[in-house]
Amino acid sequence: MRSFAEKMLAIDRRWIFGLIALATLLPLLYPVGLPIRPSPQVKNVYEYIEGLPEGSVFLLSMDFDPASKPELYPMAVSILRHAFKKNLRMMGMTLWVTGTGMAEKVISDVAQEMGKQRGTDYVFLGFTPGSSAVILNMGQDLLATFPKDHYGMPTSELPVLKGVRSLRDVQYAVSLAAGSPGIETWYVYGKDKYKFELGGGCTAVAAPGIYPLLQTGQINGLIGGLRGAAEYETLLERKGKATSGMDAQSATHFMIILLILACNLFYFVTRRKDTRRR
Amino acid sequence: MEGFLGAWVAVGLTLFIYSFLYKDNPFFKLAEHLYVGVSMGYTIVRIYYDTMVKSLYQPMVSEGKWWLVIAALLGLLMLTRFIPKITWLSRWSFAFVVGFGSGVVIPRIISSYILQQVQGTLLPLASVGEGGFRFGLAQLNTVLILVGVVTVLFYFFFSIEHRGAIRGAARVGIYFLMISFGAGFGYTVMARMSLLIGRIDDLLLYSSSDYGYATIVLSILIILGLLYWERSSRKAVKKVDMP
Numbered sequence: 001m002r003s004f005a006e007k008m009l010a011i012d013r014r015w016i017f018g019l020i021a022l023a024t025l026l027p028l029l030y031p032v033g034l035p036i037r038p039s040p041q042v043k044n045v046y047e048y049i050e051g052l053p054e055g056s057v058f059l060l061s062m063d064f065d066p067a068s069k070p071e072l073y074p075m076a077v078s079i080l081r082h083a084f085k086k087n088l089r090m091m092g093m094t095l096w097v098t099g100t101g102m103a104e105k106v107i108s109d110v111a112q113e114m115g116k117q118r119g120t121d122y123v124f125l126g127f128t129p130g131s132s133a134v135i136l137n138m139g140q141d142l143l144a145t146f147p148k149d150h151y152g153m154p155t156s157e158l159p160v161l162k163g164v165r166s167l168r169d170v171q172y173a174v175s176l177a178a179g180s181p182g183i184e185t186w187y188v189y190g191k192d193k194y195k196f197e198l199g200g201g202c203t204a205v206a207a208p209g210i211y212p213l214l215q216t217g218q219i220n221g222l223i224g225g226l227r228g229a230a231e232y233e234t235l236l237e238r239k240g241k242a243t244s245g246m247d248a249q250s251a252t253h254f255m256i257i258l259l260i261l262a263c264n265l266f267y268f269v270t271r272r273k274d275t276r277r278r
Numbered sequence: 279m280e281g282f283l284g285a286w287v288a289v290g291l292t293l294f295i296y297s298f299l300y301k302d303n304p305f306f307k308l309a310e311h312l313y314v315g316v317s318m319g320y321t322i323v324r325i326y327y328d329t330m331v332k333s334l335y336q337p338m339v340s341e342g343k344w345w346l347v348i349a350a351l352l353g354l355l356m357l358t359r360f361i362p363k364i365t366w367l368s369r370w371s372f373a374f375v376v377g378f379g380s381g382v383v384i385p386r387i388i389s390s391y392i393l394q395q396v397q398g399t400l401l402p403l404a405s406v407g408e409g410g411f412r413f414g415l416a417q418l419n420t421v422l423i424l425v426g427v428v429t430v431l432f433y434f435f436f437s438i439e440h441r442g443a444i445r446g447a448a449r450v451g452i453y454f455l456m457i458s459f460g461a462g463f464g465y466t467v468m469a470r471m472s473l474l475i476g477r478i479d480d481l482l483l484y485s486s487s488d489y490g491y492a493t494i495v496l497s498i499l500i501i502l503g504l505l506y507w508e509r510s511s512r513k514a515v516k517k518v519d520m521p
Contacts, residue, residue, distance in 0.1 A: 014299065014300065017299045020471075020474070021478075024471070024474055024475055024478050025478055025482075028475070028478060028479060028482060029482070067473075068473075069476060070472050070473050070475060070476020070477070070479075071469065071472045071473070071476070097321055097324045097325060097328065098317060098320060098321060098324075100324060126328075127324065127328055128328060128332070128333065129325065129328055129329045129333065132382070132383075133382075136382065147337075148332070184390075187390060188386045188387065188389075188390040188391075189382075189386060192386065192389055192390050192394070193386070203469050203472075204465045204466070204468040204469035204472060205465055205466045205468075205469035205470075207465050208458070208461055208462045208465050212395060212398070215398060215423070216394055216395060216397065216398025216399075217398070218390070218394055218398075224465075225465070225468055225469060225472055226468070226472035226475065227468065241476075241479065244479070245472065245475040245476070245479060248471075248475045248478075249468070249471055249472065249475060252471040252474070252475075253467070253468070253471070256467060256471075
């Protein structure tokens with residue numbers, strides 16, 4: 001038994017990589033469709049958007065780059081679909097320079113899918129440097145911060161921004177963030193000062209750091225990681241990339257739990273025999 | 279054609295990067311260096327366009343906002359750090375940045391991270407209303423938060439020796455910290471697995487005939503490449519070992 005345990009503890013790590021790859025690949029090829037129950041924090045974001053009257057100003061800040069695409073892109077797709085379905089006036093932007101192209105792609109793709117017109121139903125403001133200073137400036141004068149949209153159209157002439165002067169005119173803002181600047185920046189320099197409602201979506205690795213803001217009510221909801229994105233897709237009753245990845249996510253988690261348990265078992269077996277020898 | 283080519287590039291680079299799981303190799307190094315170069319190039323172009331052109335040049339030339347010259351000058355003064363004789367000039371820019379930054383950040387941080395967080399921690403531990411005394415799950419959460427905050431603070435309180443009751447409180451604080459680290463690690467695993475799922479999902483998508491079986495063809499080529507590289511490396515080692 002001891003030799004087996006020792007062998008297992010010294011196993012080539014590439015076997016573990018192989019097992020994880022299999023645990024990911026098989027559920028993607030043969031989906032099981034495990035149930036997804038939306039959590040209260042995801043429901044809060046969904047219900048807030050659902051409760052907004054038609055024509056409300058909604059700001060989606062896509063503060064991530066391609067490195068976080070698998071988690072945050074499906075969230076952006078679902079939220080944009082929801083906002084367009086509710087006929088909200090959509091403002092898209094990013095605080096991450098490396099995310100500009102991807103943010104532009106997701107907003108124009110979903111707008112086209114939902115039959116929305118640029119300038120009339122939505123605007124993509126793009127990126128402007130300054131992160132926290134950008135938010136503060138938007139609170140003072142949104143049109144001066146973004147005199148032109150991403151495509152070079154003067155924002156003061158866009159019908160979608162009619163009556164919008166600053167962040168105080170925004171009914172709801174959601175930051176989908178992979179780090180900083182992101183949800184915290186939007187809270188500290190935006191919501192706390194200009195008093196609009198704020199929700200968040202973030203990568204799973206960032207979620208524990210954002211929970212204190214949720215606990216104190218500083219943000220009204222949080223979509224955490226691929227799981228959160230899948231929950232939002234469930235609420236929207238429109239399955240997408242996140243839902244299809246949840247079986248694989250469960251399988252890999254199960255595999256990792258098994259590996260941790262096995263590792264601990266083998267470790268204790270070898271340690272007990274060592275102690276007996278002494 | 280654009281999507282087809284994009285698929286081949288995406289698959290190739292993904293497989294190059296994942297080839298590191300076998301061992302460090304030239305494919306991985308190529309993709310790594312390409313990533314650094316491309317991301318830096320993209321960032322420079324976007325910053326040039328968004329900052330230099332959109333926020334500086336155009337407002338000055340088209341809208342006559344000539345006072346932006348002051349901001350540009352302050353920015354240029356930062357570069358004097360590289361010229362030892364006039365490096366002192368950069369202090370003006372730094373003084374501006376530090377002064378402006380502190381003025382903006384300090385009140386906002388105190389409000390958001392201290393006052394609001396303290397307010398969220400110091401909630402009523404029980405409620406006495408029309409229905410009488412009430413202690414439910416919400417109140418239990420409040421107690422947990424309070425105990426967690428206080429005991430963790432005790433753990434990080436180094437001015438007195440951890441003995442007796444303080445030692446007990448600090449020990450409870452350690453348990454809270456451990457649970458927090460465990461939750462953080464769990465979420466990290468979830469995040470990393472999500473990234474893997476995203477890449478494998480794309481690899482599966484690009485393995486179809488619509489994309490010229492990009493995943494299958496490139497996987498075979500990379501495996502063959504790795505075998506050739508491994509063989510060449512062994513031969514090179516043998517040559518060195520020979521007297």
